[in-house]
Amino acid sequence: MSFDISVSGAAAEAVERVVPQLVSDLVASRITDGDPTLWGPDAEEESAKRLGWVQAVVISEPLIDDILALRDKLHAEGINHIVLCGMGGSSLAPEVITRTAGVELTILDSTDPGQILSALNDRLETTAVVVSSKSGSTLETASQRKAYEKAFHDAGIDPLERIVIVTDPDSPLDKDARAAGYRVFNADPNVGGRYSALTAFGLVPSGLAGVDIRALLEEASSISIQLAVDSPSNPALILGAAIAGTTPLKNKVGIVADGTYIVGFGDWVEQLIAESTGKLGTGLLPVVLDTTSPELSENLADVQIVRLVGSARATEHVRDGEIEISGTLGAQMLVWEYAVAVAGRLLAINPFDQPDVESAKVATRALLDSRPAPLAPAFAADGIEVRGSADVVAGQDTIAGVIDALVAQIGPDGYLAIQAYVDSHTLHQLSDLRNLLAAKSGRPVTFGWGPRFLHSTGQFHKGGPAIGAFLQITATAPQDLEIPDSPFSFGYLIQAQAAGDATVLEQHGRPVLTLTLTDATQNLATLFSAVD
Numbered sequence: 027m028s029f030d031i032s033v034s035g036a037a038a039e040a041v042e043r044v045v046p047q048l049v050s051d052l053v054a055s056r057i058t059d060g061d062p063t064l065w066g067p068d069a070e071e072e073s074a075k076r077l078g079w080v081q082a083v084v085i086s087e088p089l090i091d092d093i094l095a096l097r098d099k100l101h102a103e104g105i106n107h108i109v110l111c112g113m114g115g116s117s118l119a120p121e122v123i124t125r126t127a128g129v130e131l132t133i134l135d136s137t138d139p140g141q142i143l144s145a146l147n148d149r150l151e152t153t154a155v156v157v158s159s160k161s162g163s164t165l166e167t168a169s170q171r172k173a174y175e176k177a178f179h180d181a182g183i184d185p186l187e188r189i190v191i192v193t194d195p196d197s198p199l200d201k202d203a204r205a206a207g208y209r210v211f212n213a214d215p216n217v218g219g220r221y222s223a224l225t226a227f228g229l230v231p232s233g234l235a236g237v238d239i240r241a242l243l244e245e246a247s248s249i250s251i252q253l254a255v256d257s258p259s260n261p262a263l264i265l266g267a268a269i270a271g272t273t274p275l276k277n278k279v280g281i282v283a284d285g286t287y288i289v290g291f292g293d294w295v296e297q298l299i300a301e302s303t304g305k306l307g308t309g310l311l312p313v314v315l316d317t318t319s320p321e322l323s324e325n326l327a328d329v330q331i332v333r334l335v336g337s338a339r340a341t342e343h344v345r346d347g348e349i350e351i352s353g354t355l356g357a358q359m360l361v362w363e364y365a366v367a368v369a370g371r372l373l374a375i376n377p378f379d380q381p382d383v384e385s386a387k388v389a390t391r392a393l394l395d396s397r398p399a400p401l402a403p404a405f406a407a408d409g410i411e412v413r414g415s416a417d418v419v420a421g422q423d424t425i426a427g428v429i430d431a432l433v434a435q436i437g438p439d440g441y442l443a444i445q446a447y448v449d450s451h452t453l454h455q456l457s458d459l460r461n462l463l464a465a466k467s468g469r470p471v472t473f474g475w476g477p478r479f480l481h482s483t484g485q486f487h488k489g490g491p492a493i494g495a496f497l498q499i500t501a502t503a504p505q506d507l508e509i510p511d512s513p514f515s516f517g518y519l520i521q522a523q524a525a526g527d528a529t530v531l532e533q534h535g536r537p538v539l540t541l542t543l544t545d546a547t548q549n550l551a552t553l554f555s556a557v558d
């Protein structure tokens with residue numbers, strides 16, 4: 027069996043109560059048939075052009091030979107290092123697919139100048155770059171493309187030979203890239219970014235990097251008939267009911283890899299859940315945990331634990347109150363896509379739009395256009411500059427003090443989001459703050475690298491229930507990097523992205539604390555001791 031699920035506690039109660047209704051409403055077969063009326067009249071127009079993922083396996087099959095032929099051609103030319111430039115749905119699937127397969131793929135989903143420089147300086151002579159953007163208008167991706175074009179030119183390499191484009195037909199990128207003479211793979215425009223794992227967006231970079239993408243599609247195919255059937259044993263109906271049907275709603279979903287062979291599934295499913303459901307003041311907050319995370323033992327009434335286990339047998343030993351899942355990667359991707367669509371119906375929202383992502387982009391764009399002088403910090407301590415909401419910074423003069431003040435703002439049903447707009451490779455230790463702050467606050471804590479998370483959980487933070495408190499970590503970059511043909515640099519862009527999102531969060535009445543590391547390596551110790 028390619029997929030198994032076991033439920034207990036409130037999730038089991040939800041399955042018992044909700045699934046019969048889903049079956050009698052023919053939800054599974056209607057999703058499979060592309061019925062756009064399942065999410066109400068307001069969602070109908072969008073849903074009508076967003077259900078193509080149901081047929082992704084069939085649609086993607088013809089792409090495989092072209093991808094493998096290009097891989098062979100690149101190999102024959104000695105090109106064996108693949109970089110992927112893309113944000114959100116254009117990079118999260120290839121990340122989990124290649125990590126699980128143990129295949130190298132350098133993913134550039136950052137605007138941090140140091141991180142971009144490291145990628146540009148890494149094996150350029152033997153590198154091919156996939157530039158992926160469904161809309162073809164994402165600023166980060168366009169900037170990364172320009173940086174690689176310049177780097178190839180400067181090295182005397184023709185970018186047309188080394189850059190491959192994945193985008194929707196007729197997008198601005200599609201038109202521009204075709205006119206310039208780039209190799210372009212088009213994806214199905216009737217699939218939204220976060221549902222695009224099994225389309226060209228997941229397959230082109232993963233296939234070029236060396237993954238057996240045919241096997242991935244076969245894994246998904248093996249479960250597709252089960253998902254289309256209106257039956258109480260349909261795993262997507264069970265999962266959808268278990269995560270979105272509990273009463274009262276457990277609106278945080280703690281996802282922990284505990285025995286699964288899949289590496290990094292939480293980071294992919296995080297976007298699918300958060301961006302699909304976090305809107306109109308409701309939604310499910312995904313919280314990616316590890317097996318030592320405090321949330322697993324705290325029995326928080328509003329957190330539903332989902333444990334990704336190793337084998338079907340492991341799901342027979344489900345822990346009290348948990349959901350346990352096992353399965354192949356391709357099958358899990360398709361099951362979760364169906365389940366989140368089901369969750370959208372249960373939560374009475376449109377699972378295919380992302381109305382609040384745009385607000386942060388607009389605020390960032392305003393800063394990029396006007397380029398105001400940086401806001402003076404409220405204070406600085408031990409080389410860390412402190413800015414933030416008045417409730418958090420007023421009366422404080424230590425890093426420990428402001429962090430405590432932010433934690434004190436988290437309500438009984440709230441959560442803390444750590445958002446680190448830094449080089450995620452050199453400052454990887456920052457993610458260890460998550461478990462520490464979860465222990466300190468006794469509440470769920472999410473961790474995201476900026477600007478990557480803006481395209482993943484960013485929608486929930488602004489469109490979901492207004493219960494988050496936000497810790498931004500930024501850094502003064504030791505070196506900046508110009509974006510070719512742009513009035514601002516990567517260093518300016520990442521700061522504007524943090525400041526733009528902070529403005530929008532504060533407009534939603536949420537507390538924000540921004541800590542700027544002026545000497546990142548030295549400041550880490552201060553930060554960790556302030557949290558302890």
Ligand SMILES: O=P(O)(O)OC[C@H]1O[C@H](O)[C@H](O)[C@@H](O)[C@@H]1O
Binds near residue numbers: 116158220383482
């Ligand atoms: O693939 P792109 O069009 O560049 O979009 C990348 C990301 O952009 C936005 O943030 C959307 O909210 C995401 O759903 C999407 O995955």
